[in-house]
Amino acid sequence: MGTPCYVGAADPARPAVVRARYVHVNGNPSSVIPHLRRIWATTTRRDTHALIDAVLAHDWDHLGPDPTPDPRPTPGQHHVRGVGMTLDDTDPEPLTVFPLSLAVDLVATWIYVINPADDTVTVHSGDGEPVGVHHLC
Numbered sequence: 001m002g003t004p005c006y007v008g009a010a011d012p013a014r015p016a017v018v019r020a021r022y023v024h025v026n027g028n029p030s031s032v033i034p035h036l037r038r039i040w041a042t043t044t045r046r047d048t049h050a051l052i053d054a055v056l057a058h059d060w061d062h063l064g065p066d067p068t069p070d071p072r073p074t075p076g077q078h079h080v081r082g083v084g085m086t087l088d089d090t091d092p093e094p095l096t097v098f099p100l101s102l103a104v105d106l107v108a109t110w111i112y113v114i115n116p117a118d119d120t121v122t123v124h125s126g127d128g129e130p131v132g133v134h135h136l137c
């Protein structure tokens with residue numbers, strides 16, 4: 001349940017660099033990939049650039065296009081309809097920007113890189129090595 005991850009996209013000007021947001025729980029591929037597919041298909045209406053913008057808007061407690069907010073969110077969190085629950089919105093955090101070659105320094109189990117060119121998500125292990133590519137559709 002507490003598996004942390006990062007979700008984001010390659011920097012258009014520097015493809016080896018990822019701009020991402022931290023996701024605190026449910027970071028396993030079996031959870032994140034279906035959530036990203038549902039957010040992409042419903043909330044962002046199959047617009048991969050809009051999916052990236054939605055994910056990069058906040059650090060997240062969890063992602064998930066749940067239709068109703070948690071009735072008792074943790075103080076400082078808020079529900080973003082169709083995307084998930086923010087981690088803490090009292091002081092907005094800047095994007096995490098890193099080269100995949102230094103991903104091991106993040107202390108995350110998984111890294112997800114959304115690619116708008118072909119509507120895919122590349123899953124990387126915590127050391128930055130790619131382990132699979134998943135289509136959003």
